Structures are given as C-alpha cells and as structure tokens.
C-alpha cells in the first residue's frame with residue numbers, strides 16, 4: 001500500500017477528482033493539439049493561449065485514467081505565465097523524471113508525479129498531456145500518442 | 160484396477176474437478192507477485208501451461224527434433240508421427256470428419272485471414288455481404304474489412320442488446336440472400352456471451368450463407384462438435400487452450416478446403432514445382448507452406464490430452480460455478496457495473512467501477528497480486544456499445560478457485576479505499 005500511495009498521491013487524486021482548467025478552451029486560445037492513446041483509450045485536447053512568447057492561459061478536455069487526468073491538470077496550472085522556453089525546460093524536466101531519458105530538471109510541484117516512474121506501464125499515461133502540449137506549441141496538427149509501436153505496456157493490449 | 164473400478168474412477172473424474180491437483184499441474188501458478196500469491200485471472204488473454212504441455216515440448220526438443228514430412232531418418236519419422244498425431248487429436252477434439260480438415264496455423268487470427276484471403280477472394284463479388292456480430296474481436300472484423308476493400312463486398316453488423324446477446328430478430332432480418340458469409344464468435348472475449356451458434360448456423364444455412372465460427376474463447380471451455388454445428392469453418396488458438404503460443408487451428412469442411420486456392424506458397428504445399436507451373440498438394444498441406452510449428456502442434460496435442468483426461472464436462476461445471484460465484488461477489492461491490500449479463504456466458508466477467516478508470520483498477524489490483532486485464536479487449540465496438548472507454552475483465556480457467564474470486568473482491572475494496 002505504501003508504494004501505491006507514492007503513485008496515487010493525495011495531490012494526484014485531488015487533481016483527478018477536481019481537474020483544474022478542465023473542459024476549458026480559453027477565449028482567444030492560439031494553440032491546440034489532440035492526444036490519443038488508443039490501447040488505453042486516454043484522449044485529451046490541449047488548448048493554449050500564447051501571447052508574446054508567454055503562455056497566458058491553458059485548458060484541456062477529454063477523458064483518461066487518474067494518472068493522465070491529474071498530469072494534464074497539473075500541467076495546465078504549471079505552464080500558465082511561463083515563457084515558451086520555460087515551458088520547454090519544464091517539459092524536459094518532467095519527461096526526464098518520468099522516463100529517465102535525459103536529466104530530471106527542476107519541476108517544482110510536479111514532483112508529485114515522480115511515483116509513476118516505478119510503474120513503467122503507466123508512464124505513457126503521465127506523459128500524454130505533456131507531449132500533446134508540446135505538439136500544440138509546435139503547431140503540429142497530427143494526433144499525438146505516447147504508446148510505443150512496440151509497447152512495453154500490457155495494459156489494454158490485444159485479446 | 161478392475162474394469163468396474165476403472166469406470167467408477169473415471170465417473171468421479173468426470174463429475175468433479177480436483178482443483179488442488181489441477182493447480183499442482185501448473186508450475187507458473189506457484190509464485191508470488193509483489194509479495195502476494197499470484198491470482199491469475201487473465202485467461203481470456205492467454206492461459207497458463209500444465210506440466211504435461213511443457214514436458215511435451217521439452218521431450219520433443221530433447222529427443223525427436225527434426226523437420227517433418229521430408230526425411231527418411233528416424234528422427235524425422237518420429238517428429239512427423241508426433242506432429243500428425245497432434246492433428247488427429249485435434250480432429251477428434253472438435254469431432255471433424257477427417258484429419259484432412261485440420262489446418263495448423265499460427266492462431267485464430269491467421270486462420271480468419273486465411274479464410275478471408277483464400278475463400279473470400281475466390282468467392283465474393285461486389286455487393287455480396289458479410290454478416291458479423293457487434294461483439295466480434297477485432298481479428299474477426301479487420302480481415303473481412305480488408306476483403307471488402309479488395310472485392311467490393313459489404314460488411315453488415317448484427318447488433319447486440321443491453322445484456323450483450325445477439326439480437327436474433329435483427330440477425331434473421333439481415334440474413335438475406337446477399338449474405339455470402341456469416342462470421343460469428345462462439346463466445347465473446349469482452350462480454351463472455353456464448354452465442355446460440357447452432358441455431359444461428361441453421362438460419363445461415365437456410366439463407367445459403369457460409370459460416371465461420373471464431374472459437375478462440377470457446378474451445379478450452381465448452382465441448383465443440385463441428386459436425387453437429389455444421390459450420391463451414393471453425394478457428395481457435397492453442398495458447399488460450401493451455402498450449403503454446405504460435406499454434407492454432409483452422410477447421411474447414413474438406414470440400415471447401417479442396418476448392419480453395421492456397422494462402423501462401425512455398426515448400427510443403429506443392430507436389431511438383433517447375434518454373435512454368437507448380438502443382439499444389441492436397442489438403443491440409445496445401446495451406447501449410449513452410450516448416451510448421453512442430454513443437455507447438457505437439458504441445459497442443461498434449462493440452463488436448465490433458466483436458467480430455469480431466470473431462471470437459473467437469474471443467475465446464477467448475478468454471479460455471481466460478482462464474483456464478485464471481486458474478487454475485489462483484490455485483491455486491493458498491494459501484495460495480497457488470498458489462499455483459501447474457502443468460503448463457505463463459506467464465507468472463509467484465510465490469511466498470513464508478514469513478515475509477517479501469518487502468519487505475521488494473522494497477523491497484525496488480526499490487527495485490529491479482530492479474531486482470533483492463534482496456535478495450537480488442538473489441539472497440541463493444542466498448543462503444545456500452546459507452547465506456549475500457550473495462551476491467553476477470554476471466555477464469557480450470558485452475559481458478561472461489562478463494563481467488565475473494566482475492567479479487569478484496570483488491571477492489573483496496574481500489575475503493577485509494578479512490579475514496
């Protein structure tokens with residue numbers, strides 16, 4: 001139970017129950033992207049309002065598990081007010097923390113997501129919103145997925 | 160043992176399953192996961208293997224390994240005898256008329272693709288129809304969609320009702336003279352529904368359609384008699400029947416198989432080859448190009464022997480008891496919604512838990528040592544039908560126990576505690 005609590009942190013459960021910036025497409029939003037993990041069914045749209053290189057507002061829509069929902073919710077809070085460069089640094093920091101690919105940078109409050117790294121099959125849940133947000137910033141139109149073509153994930157796969 | 164006592168022993172055998180004894184036959188079950196005894200409830204995905212199967216593979220590779228049908232030496236003769244022996248076991252297991260009607264393939268998926276590409280391409284024309292049920296596995300949908308693209312034939316779908324049963328009125332209505340093939344799952348992997356296939360096949364016959372039955376979830380859990388069913392094709396996978404992965408069976412009526420073009424070309428499937436023309440060999444070998452999965456077939460034969468020894472009737476009764484027990488126990492957990500409540504079901508229980516995504520259920524119950532599957536179960540149309548992105552699914556096999564159902568229920572209470 002103790003390591004389960006590291007995954008299902010109170011903060012994560014709270015953001016799952018009451019997602020922030022949810023069902024929100026900020027007026028004047030400039031950047032949008034769609035993320036979908038077909039094996040899991042997790043699906044989110046991310047909306048950003050970027051002005052003068054600063055993310056002024058952020059929101060998301062969709063549905064997913066507690067980890068993906070909380071990660072999206074925490075992310076929308078964290079990116080607000082940051083410059084695009086700072087958001088990119090945050091992305092790298094969170095990505096590094098979750099996947100061990102690259103260094104884990106300063107992530108502040110997002111450290112609550114660290115428990116996910118012990119659950120390799122759930123990492124893709126936590127990273128979906130982040131990759132989708134990055135696609136929005138880069139104005140990429142194609143749907144984003146964090147499910148490997150060679151999944152290390154048995155969740156929802158086959159049969 | 161006297162003949163009489165032998166009969167008594169066999170009778171007792173066929174009335175009740177000695178589950179403790181059965182569990183002892185499956186080495187993989189005896190391990191801990193995350194400090195808890197493993198509770199394996201993902202049998203619809205794949206089943207574990209009894210020692211008899213593991214040892215059959217081991218014996219084959221240690222003593223008999225050789226290629227089949229092509230050597231005069233002793234090992235090749237032994238390998239061929241074992242491989243063809245396995246075919247004979249499959250034949251009697253599903254009561255085919257002849258071993259020539261048993262084609263070894265990789266699994267149910269390959270068998271369906273074989274029928275679609277060989278029979279389908281040779282027989283379907285634009286505006287012909289293929290009729291499928293709404294709760295088919297993707298592997299009994301996609302090969303037909305591909306065939307429709309190639310031939311101009313059309314796919315029609317028979318809806319299921321809120322319990323997960325085929326709407327037979329709709330089935331009869333859609334079964335027009337345009338339908339050339341009906342694909343029906345014997346048992347739904349996502350819902351557990353056992354379709355009334357005998358009745359459905361009779362209707363299809365009357366309408367002049369061919370029938371393929373997907374037996375992937377049925378063969379290990381129900382007695383199958385392809386002659387009594389009178390289906391044209393019946394397919395299943397070894398790995399869901401306590402046998403290795405990579406081996407499966409296509410049953411086809413001999414006269415159909417004989418008339419069908421080959422699926423793949425190569426060695427094993429020809430009589431004479433010249434650069435001008437090759438002459439294909441007879442069934443079933445016409446459909447078995449290349450070196451087959453010899454060990455897999457032998458393992459499948461061993462699995463069939465194992466099941467016959469236990470008695471399919473006893474297995475079915477045991478699994479039905481687990482199904483009834485699990486259905487009651489899960490329905491008693493507040494917030495659980497059972498998905499798939501057909502009157503006639505195999506021991507598969509799909510469910511949703513209010514306020515908790517199935518993936519979170521999967522992770523937390525895994526923590527308690529309980530292996531279930533969460534996701535769309537390769538049946539996305541079923542998920543859409545029931546308005547859920549995914550379900551959690553417990554699927555039972557002959558070695559599962561009521562205590563394991565209790566472990567699942569206790570784990571679900573853990574889930575609720577975390578998500579309180």
Ligand SMILES: Cc1ncc(COP(=O)(O)O)c(C=O)c1O
Pocket residue numbers: 158159203204265266267268269296298299344346347348373375376396398537
């Ligand atoms: C009903 C059904 N049909 C077909 C298949 C495909 O079986 P396989 O993946 O072994 O080819 C499965 C299992 O995955 C199944 O449950």
